[in-house]
Amino acid sequence: MTSKDNSFSEFLDDYFAESEEHLGSMRRHLLMMEGAVNRDRVDPHVVAELFRAMHSLKGLSGMVGVHEAEQVIHAMEGALRDVKRTGAGPTESAMEALAAGTRIIEQIIAARRSEKPLPDITAALSHITSVVAPQGRLWDFQFTPSPELSARGINVNSVRSRLQEIGQVLNSTPHVIEGGLITFAFIVASDVDESRFSDWHLDGLTVAHRNPATDIAEDVHGVGSAAPSASLVRVEMKRLDHLMTMVGDLVVSRGHVEESLRRLEGILPASAWRELQESNLRLQRELRDLRESIMHIRMVPIAQIFERMHFVVRGLVRDNHKDIRLELTGQGTEIDKVLVERMMDPLLHLVRNAVSHGLESSEERIAAGKTAEGYLRIRASTEAESVFIELEDDGRGVDIEQVVSRSRVLGATGVITTDNSSVLQLLCVPGFSTRDEADLSTGRGVGMTIVKATIEGLGGTLAMNTQRGEGTRFKIRLPLTLAIMQALIVYIDDQPFAVPRSAIQEVLRVERCAVRMQDGNEVISYGNGVLPIVFLHRLFKMAGESRDSFHVFVTRSDFGEVGLAVDRIKGQREIVVRRVEDLLARVPGISGATDLGDGRPVLILDVAAIVDTFRTQASGT
Amino acid sequence: MSDPLDSESFVLFELSCSTWGVRSQAVQAVEMAGYVTAVPNALPFVEGVTLTRGQVIPCINLRVRFGFPRIPTDLRSRMLVVRSKNRTAAMLVDSAREFVAIPLDAIHPPDETDSAVASDFSARYLEGIATLGNRIVLILNLEEVIEGI
Numbered sequence: 097m098t099s100k101d102n103s104f105s106e107f108l109d110d111y112f113a114e115s116e117e118h119l120g121s122m123r124r125h126l127l128m129m130e131g132a133v134n135r136d137r138v139d140p141h142v143v144a145e146l147f148r149a150m151h152s153l154k155g156l157s158g159m160v161g162v163h164e165a166e167q168v169i170h171a172m173e174g175a176l177r178d179v180k181r182t183g184a185g186p187t188e189s190a191m192e193a194l195a196a197g198t199r200i201i202e203q204i205i206a207a208r209r210s211e212k213p214l215p216d217i218t219a220a221l222s223h224i225t226s227v228v229a230p231q232g233r234l235w236d237f238q239f240t241p242s243p244e245l246s247a248r249g250i251n252v253n254s255v256r257s258r259l260q261e262i263g264q265v266l267n268s269t270p271h272v273i274e275g276g277l278i279t280f281a282f283i284v285a286s287d288v289d290e291s292r293f294s295d296w297h298l299d300g301l302t303v304a305h306r307n308p309a310t311d312i313a314e315d316v317h318g319v320g321s322a323a324p325s326a327s328l329v330r331v332e333m334k335r336l337d338h339l340m341t342m343v344g345d346l347v348v349s350r351g352h353v354e355e356s357l358r359r360l361e362g363i364l365p366a367s368a369w370r371e372l373q374e375s376n377l378r379l380q381r382e383l384r385d386l387r388e389s390i391m392h393i394r395m396v397p398i399a400q401i402f403e404r405m406h407f408v409v410r411g412l413v414r415d416n417h418k419d420i421r422l423e424l425t426g427q428g429t430e431i432d433k434v435l436v437e438r439m440m441d442p443l444l445h446l447v448r449n450a451v452s453h454g455l456e457s458s459e460e461r462i463a464a465g466k467t468a469e470g471y472l473r474i475r476a477s478t479e480a481e482s483v484f485i486e487l488e489d490d491g492r493g494v495d496i497e498q499v500v501s502r503s504r505v506l507g508a509t510g511v512i513t514t515d516n517s518s519v520l521q522l523l524c525v526p527g528f529s530t531r532d533e534a535d536l537s538t539g540r541g542v543g544m545t546i547v548k549a550t551i552e553g554l555g556g557t558l559a560m561n562t563q564r565g566e567g568t569r570f571k572i573r574l575p576l577t578l579a580i581m582q583a584l585i586v587y588i589d590d591q592p593f594a595v596p597r598s599a600i601q602e603v604l605r606v607e608r609c610a611v612r613m614q615d616g617n618e619v620i621s622y623g624n625g626v627l628p629i630v631f632l633h634r635l636f637k638m639a640g641e642s643r644d645s646f647h648v649f650v651t652r653s654d655f656g657e658v659g660l661a662v663d664r665i666k667g668q669r670e671i672v673v674r675r676v677e678d679l680l681a682r683v684p685g686i687s688g689a690t691d692l693g694d695g696r697p698v699l700i701l702d703v704a705a706i707v708d709t710f711r712t713q714a715s716g717t
Numbered sequence: 718m719s720d721p722l723d724s725e726s727f728v729l730f731e732l733s734c735s736t737w738g739v740r741s742q743a744v745q746a747v748e749m750a751g752y753v754t755a756v757p758n759a760l761p762f763v764e765g766v767t768l769t770r771g772q773v774i775p776c777i778n779l780r781v782r783f784g785f786p787r788i789p790t791d792l793r794s795r796m797l798v799v800r801s802k803n804r805t806a807a808m809l810v811d812s813a814r815e816f817v818a819i820p821l822d823a824i825h826p827p828d829e830t831d832s833a834v835a836s837d838f839s840a841r842y843l844e845g846i847a848t849l850g851n852r853i854v855l856i857l858n859l860e861e862v863i864e865g866i
Binding site: 678684686689695699 | 752754755756757758759760763765766767768772773774775777804805806
């Protein structure tokens with residue numbers, strides 16, 4: 097019994113992994129097909145790929161007993177069959193139904209995966225079946241409006257409703273013909289007898305029997321594009337993690353070797369030592385290559401997230417009756433698979449916020465002197481060891497007064513600063529929502545608190561730039577990879593700590609006499625202004641603060657630069673991050689530990705948390 | 718009486734002049750003290766963190782946990798890596814050298830006099846008392862030590 101259960105749950109895991117692929121393919125090809133809405137041609141390859149993905153997912157879902165997904169796909173296949181029959185693009189409503197179907201399948205599978213109650217599919221099913229045409233013959237109607245016909249009350253709208261009476265309009269496309277005239281072509285599926293429209297030519301309507309399109313294969317087992325997958329292997333994430341851990345161990349072992357070599361310098365004959373050192377350095381290079389190769393396996397194009405965005409925005413635009421152009425750039429940017437999974441919900445939340453709250457309705461936009469159509473730009477890029485994701489809209493911007501008054505309600509006292517980073521901090525306070533009742537689309541997801549916490553938990557940062565009436569931009573920075581990073585080794589008293597290189601902007605040497613008080617903070621002159629200094633000795637209740645000179649590393653935070661004072665900085669090196677999971681050892685300001693090669697754990701500073709603590713203390717005084 | 722089925726094996730350790738026993742099946746390793754990194758602002762009895770098998774675990778100073786004065790570690794000091802439920806932790810003790818089987822009927826629940834032996838602070842960590850010849854072994858309630866935090 098148990099072994100059977102085990103193999104079944106493994107099988108389910110496979111199902112979830114594979115369904116993700118088919119869903120991805122469905123989303124991708126639906127987006128491609130969207131371009132053909134109300135056109136008289138559709139790329140048969142796209143339709144065939146859609147059939148293929150849907151068929152595979154349907155089969156799999158049936159096998160593991162996810163019958164709700166099976167039913168929805170079955171209905172969707174009906175709608176897609178209409179597209180196939182006509183060989184022309186789908187109608188707006190058919191496209192909508194297919195997109196809605198895909199979304200509900202996502203929800204069904206996600207619910208199954210997290211063992212939550214499944215969504216109700218009745219509405220989705222009836223939505224999809226409502227767009228499916230009855231079986232019947234296909235007819236091509238053509239209507240050319242003219243002033244005479246129009247005088248008799250016959251125009252494209254009356255023709256459309258006449259056609260809807262006899263069957264289902266599967267496609268309608270306007271064409272410009274000779275002489276600059278416009279003619280409308282309709283494809284209609286109808287069971288009624290031909291005699292019914294024998295005299296319609298008097299009303300400017302010509303009709304012909306349409307031969308079903310033959311060039312679209314519903315042959316789901318066809319070859320062609322399936323061929324490249326033969327050279328792909330699917331690997332469980334856990335195995336890659338294990339590989340990564342082993343590489344981490346190798347990096348630590350090499351660290352041991354380097355330590356020993358350092359001690360042996362001057363003891364061993366110079367030539368022998370040099371030879372060993374060369375081998376050591378070669379090993380270092382090779383390890384780095386190995387690490388990068390493994391990292392690459394884990395990297396997936398961010399397009400995976402972007403496709404979801406497209407879908408969500410599509411649904412939201414419809415629900416909110418807004419006119420929005422979604423611009424995506426940098427789809428090819430590669431990002432760690434783990435980051436993709438963890439970032440999905442936070443990004444979707446930001447997108448929902450932008451569409452529901454940020455961007456205005458067309459009327460509002462025109463009244464404000466803007467273009468009727470708003471935009472939402474999402475950009476991904478890589479720089480050094482970081483991935484940047486930016487979301488920018490040209491909506492109304494954050495209502496700072498509302499944010500301030502809401503913060504007052506939540507108990508904020510004293511002067512509330514309203515620069516971009518302070519406003520972002522306020523927005524991320526737990527329980528913050530300027531709407532008394534969260535509306536359906538935004539209320540469902542995670543709050544800004546979680547967005548910020550998720551990003552910071554992954555070692556990233558979130559920044560915001562908002563301009564009243566002009567829009568809002570969020571900038572997310574994430575580390576390229578999680579397990580191994582470059583770090584600076586610093587000493588507080590006699591204890592070493594590691595600081596992620598990515599958190600450090602600059603390193604300074606400071607004489608104690610250069611520190612002065614300003615607004616209750618200890619600062620030094622820096623650039624054209626001052627730099628507040630946080631003494632880590634004090635924060636960590638350690639000795640060593642009374643030195644005449646010390647080192648400061650400068651970090652950039654939400655509210656400007658901050659200097660963190662330590663006794664000395666020993667140098668930079670590659671560290672393997674080990675998480676500290678036990679609550680007894682999880683303290684503010686420490687994000688994990690590493691091993692520098694002597695078996696002694698070295699704590700990794702959580703610079704963002706330290707700056708946060710400092711900021712809270714500073715604003716409390 | 719001495720049937721192995723009726724006894725359980727314990728790792729014995731010394732703490733402030735008393736002998737304690739912890740079930741050996743909960744003990745993953747006994748190591749020399751050392752290599753413990755202090756964690757700033759952690760609870761007072763948390764000596765720091767230590768690395769064992771690639772895992773970073775907290776090290777609990779059992780003297781401090783029991784309310785005895787802290788003493789510097791020496792060559793006799795030991796770290797017991799123990800596991801209870803989902804937590805793995807190291808316990809710093811004065812020394813640990815013995816591994817014994819204790820007959821189950823030699824263990825009896827603590828009464829008030831016994832608690833006085835163990836000191837007021839450590840009474841809640843006392844699960845029972847065993848008499849081995851002329852020695853008294855205090856049986857540790859491990860769960861209370863590392864979970865009851």
